[in-house]
Amino acid sequence: MKIHEYQGKQLFRAAGVAVPQGIVAKTPEEAARAFETLGGPIAVVKSQIHAGGRGKGSFKEQPDQRGVVLVRSAEEARQNADRMLGNTLVTIQTGEEGKQVNTLFVEQGLKIVRELYLGIVVDREVGGPVLIMSSEGGMEIEEVAAHSPEKILSEPFDAVAGLYPYQARKLAYALGLDATAVRSAEKFLPQICRFFVNYDCSMVEINPLIITEDGQMLALDAKVTFDDNALFRHKDVVALRDLAEEDPSEVRAADTGLSYVKLNGNIGCLVNGAGLAMSTMDLIKLHGGEPANFLDVGGGANEDQVTEAFRIILADKNVKAVLVNIFGGIMRCDIIVSALLNAYEKVGFNVPLVVRLEGTNVDKAREMLLASGRAIIAASDLTDAAQKVVKALGA
Amino acid sequence: MSILVSKATRVITQGITGNSGLFHSQQCRAYAAECQPGVDVFVGGVTPGKGGTTVDGFPVFNSVIEARKKTGANTSMIFVPPPFCADAILEAADAGMELIVAITEGIPVMDMLRVRRGMEKSSARLIGPNCPGVITPGVAKIGIMPGYIHKPGTIGIISKSGTLTYEAAWQLGRVGLGQSTAVGIGGDPINGTSYIELLKMFQDDPGTEGILVIGEIGGSAEQAAAEYIKSHVTKPVAGFIAGQTAPPGKRMGHAGAIISGGAGTATEKMAALRAAGVVVSDSPGGMGDAMKQAMQR
Known part of the structure; x- marks a missing residue:
């Protein structure tokens, strides 16, 4: 978990780590008052977002405004704050979509x-x-x-x-x-x-x-x-966590006990186990596709988790096909398939779904998939699964 | 004929009264009973405060030292929840357990640093944490892996991942290769036993003829393993690294699986292993074939 600079400094100060004097401002007026309280002659107004590179970054709405600025008067502090608050700061670490600045930290200038x-x-x-x-x-x-x-x-x-x-x-x-x-x-x-x-x-x-x-x-x-x-x-x-700084789908996944990382491709993946989930992404890429996410449902995925996982994957508008790769160990494949079929029903799948299953009770699980009459594409091993999902994308 | 787990292994479970602790103790007991009929391999468990009771036939003790004295156990399998797990590991080491297999996921890194410090003078070997455990097929399994996918044989597996190890064992089975022992070292940044220590054990084990190394992004343990293989391992080695497509700065499920500051990438690990003569599969679908190819060289 990450926190903002001003929060880090509050913790530092409480722990006896020396930091400059600074005041949090959420409006231009607060920024001006902060300057006066600090007493000048100079102060620094700093955008509070989790990404780095703020000083060199600029705002989408105000291209000549930087994310960190030196000011010499309360009025200057107010004007800069006005151009920063509520606007979107783009730095080398935010990606082109940038991050909205909701909080400023006004700090005393030092020699x-x-x-x-x-x-x-x-x-x-x-x-x-x-x-x-x-x-x-x-x-x-x-x-x-x-x-x-x-x-x-x-x-x-x-x-x-x-x-x-x-x-x-x-x-x-x-x-x-x-x-x-x-x-x-x-x-x-x-x-x-x-x-x-x-x-x-x-x-x-x-x-x-x-x-x-x-x-x-x-x-x-x-x-x-x-x-x-x-x-x-x-x-x-x-208590310092700022959910606005995190990817909403990643937060939602974490709340369900899923491990999810959003990527930029178009093939959604649902896998059990972190190593296998990473490998599944690699496999898709190796066969000419682009993974849309990393998603580990864990060792004991239940129906609720699988349903939520499908919802998260399908909420990503880039996703044009989904690959499920499960190695059922202790968790039996037939249980996973019944969770899968119920989730399929609830979520309302609108893109091709390729399923690769291996492990305990796999034969029974495959029969269940066939008997369901759903348009689910079954794959026999990893390579087959990757080929089929990349092909389904073009179909 | 194997490493870590043999016919002399006797196991107690720390955290046996929890759901997963009990479930997996039962599974392990059933597997051992199939392999060694009439022998009690899983001899009890520990939950402080519940000593003197039994749970599904397992006697429960208050402390590891008491469990060891009364059962003769030499190995502990740990399912204790993360906030208390570091303490459980240290207790097992202090009680004289020779092998400690910590399955628990989510132990704070600082706790593991204290464990490492506390175990400096101990002769106990810690496997994990955050791992599937250890299996010597046909003898016993200590952990959460499905027993039936592992066939007795001559390949040693060392892996950071659970399900990816199952996948590997299954692929080895398809090309007719069984395992001497498969070891999950865990996906945490600080763990008990390294690739190198296990490579040495497999190199010295007469029952092992080839080694499969499965790594992932983050840290440089695989690069260190590659250096060791180059100078010390004469047996054929195959490998795979997960996370070739992982973006930098993001934790990919495992706490240890993160590329930071451009270091710990799959590409650099694969290159290091190849330079050490390891047959590295680009695809996770090719681990079995890579091992077979290494064995034929």
Whole structure:
């Protein structure tokens, strides 16, 4: 789960991680008042959407308006907010459809002497969290990794003990910080690492992490992603979820216990198991088709789930054919077929449906499909299924 | 003749009084009884607070240590719900279980980091979590896979995925290849046993003549496996990687299946395996044929 920058900073502040002063604004007037409260002489008005690249992004309705702007007066804050709120911000990460901006964050302007990069992730190979820093603040870390990998410093730390002060100093000296900034880093870096662990984050990215004129280290940005599996113990984080930022069909699927990811193709897929679901997409592509989605109904798919899965798939207007691929293990194929037939009835299929079944009681299941008299195309194995669904598309 | 699961395996189930815990313990017991008539392989279960009761003939104990002492079990199969599962794994390791198979899906990553730390000095081997389990066909299965699709034979399977492993076993059956042991290592970013450890076991197992490696997008475990195969594995290896069409930055069902920052793609994993001499199938429909081809080289 992701949250907005301003929410991330609220959590940071509460956890003792230094951030600039900032105020949330939902109307142009609130933005103007925020400027006055912060006291100037400059402030930054920042669009709050989950995607990155906001500073370089522009609005569909106001092409010369950027997603993040520096303002010098309350009036300027108000005018910019007016052009941003309710409009659609398009950045390199939003796709061309963009994201509507409903909230702004007005932040005090600071005298910045250094812009750094900070990221924390769990390194699978090390088997623990790792703090990544670079002197190239403001740049995409992937770009730095590609062009000047020597500028990336990474420091694994113990999830239980946290980052030791000596590790913070090691990084600070390697980044060439002065004495005051080193002392600030010695406090900031262990705090942010502790935040990462305590909040069960899967990623924290602060880009840029800044050093102010008076030598303080502050988080000028806050991109936080949480481990979905740990949300049960972070009710405060769950409360920050913004459904407007998520794909509605993905939200609907998750509520039914389905795992669904929307793609851009025209062949819908319904599969049991994540690995098989990914493979089914690959298979479709390999035979010249384009998958419309990833959908895993799980190991014990019941009729309600299958029905809902069909509804979600068919709600996608791009879908011109559907492939069901089930390997019935513990879940018997005949049970799946009866769920399938009932769902077929309820949903009212209007595109070709290819079904590939294998596993327990498969013979009985195939007979049931035949006996149903439905225009369902049966496939014998994976390759056959892919060929048939791609062919059905042209029919 | 196999790895991890043999005729000496005796299993208790942690979380045996839950729905899936009981259902799968029954299924496993039935499979073992078919393979080894008259031998009790699944000898009981643990649910704290329900010790002293029985459930469908399985004695229930309060703790793993008590279960081990009273039943002689050396293996634990875990169905404990995610918030309590890390603790259950550590309890099994502390009680001296040699093999721990964690089926549970949805354990927080931080919990698994603590498990890894807590097991550093333990000799227990953890398989999973978020996996279908381990099966030595004709001997016993510890997990949720359907027993009948696995035929006894000489191919070792190592896989991150459940149903895709069933698919692979079924395809192997169609080309006349059975399995020595099939192991699901799980789809989570942090797991107990790596491809490399299992490759080593299969390489050393006289009952295994070929190995099928099934991977997916995310992380670089398959690349590390490829390096190991190149320098240490002399037996024929075939492979498949799921997620060639997965978009970056999206979690594809499994918590670990995510391409981030351009790393962990199927293309790079397939290339690494091919460079190590592995016969890699482009299509999930070709895993059986790829294995057969590797065996004939």
